[in-house]
Amino acid sequence: MHNQTTIAQKISYTGIGLHSGQNVTMTLNPATAETGIVFVRTDLPDRPGVKASASYVTNAQRATTLEGGAARVFTVEHLLAAFSALEVDNCLVELDAAEPPVGDGSSLTFVNLLQQAGRLELAAPRRVIAVDREYSIRVEDKFIALLPYDGLRISFTSVNPHPELGVQFGDYEINPDTFIREIAPARTIGFMHEIKSLQEQGLALGGSMDNALVYENGKPLNPLRFSDELVRHKILDVIGDLSLAGIVRGHVIAVKSGHALNTALAKKILEASRPSTLKL
Structure with missing residues (x-):
């Protein structure tokens, strides 16, 4: 289109x-x-x-x-x-x-x-932002980068201390079909040991096993949709956060990134790039 x-x-x-x-x-x-x-x-x-x-x-x-x-x-x-x-x-x-x-x-x-x-x-x-150089954000052992690429590709490595979760890696070419089939169904992740602390901060007040994949002691309390549902949801978050820069085309490479790094990258791209009208 x-x-x-x-x-x-x-x-x-x-x-x-x-x-x-x-x-x-x-x-x-x-x-x-x-x-x-x-x-x-x-x-x-x-x-x-x-x-x-x-x-x-x-x-x-x-x-x-x-x-x-x-x-x-x-x-x-x-x-x-x-x-x-x-x-x-x-x-x-x-x-x-x-x-x-x-x-x-x-x-x-x-x-x-x-x-x-x-x-x-x-x-x-x-109006598409087709990047022509690297953009990156790094904080300690977490980073996210965007490299020139013909399309939108996301390669994400998630590292979690729970042995049942451990390291998960996802690499997807993002288009409507791939998103609907492989990424959109992945749910947000919650951990039982964090719930009290989150609710004291005014967070997760509406969370339940109807709207989250909940883990306790590293085990899921509700059925998984994918064996690597965690990293797929991380990729979903990147797509949403990166869209705050506009229609971006490039290869995202991320390790342990979250909303703070995702949105910092979006802001960096938005400030540095001038969208150009391209055919898709």
Whole structure:
């Protein structure tokens, strides 16, 4: 698809926020070219909005937070991954709370919504960032880099102290079919020993085995969808976070990266690159 897209019709979904534990209704609305993905807080006076851009990232602890003026939204990465991988460029996302619904903890809920809504091509070219040099972020033993590449490829190494998880490696060429089949079903991961601490910090208040893959003593308490579901979800997060730079083409190589490094890389690319209009 050479031109920008939006969804063909409005569609809504109601669920619970992963970290807030609040019920929320999300409505996806068609938008005009050059709008981008914009989150609109319908529960606040004057319905303030914030664009899905690395420029507006204010927190990346356990989830990605965007904030612009009175508009603040968090845990946006699973939804953004679906928009990015399914090549939906423009959408107004109305929320009546600060956090989108978590669905089942993966991107499947959002994939299904976008497929039901359909996709509409707009009369404006897509603007693609095709990198021509290396971009990288390193913090201690964690790093993420983006190298020139014809397409979008993600190679991720996850290292976890639990012996049942250990080292997991995933390497995927990202396109709509691969994303839907191999990445979108991978759920967010939780550990029983962390739950009390997270909830004391106001996190994971809506988490359950219905919307997360939960481990205890290194063993999954609910059935795995993939033997390497952890690293696949890490790749899902990269897709969502990296989309905050725009439509990026390159080879991502990451080791133990999380939202903080992912969004720092997106910001670095956004600040240094000038998008060019390319055919896809």
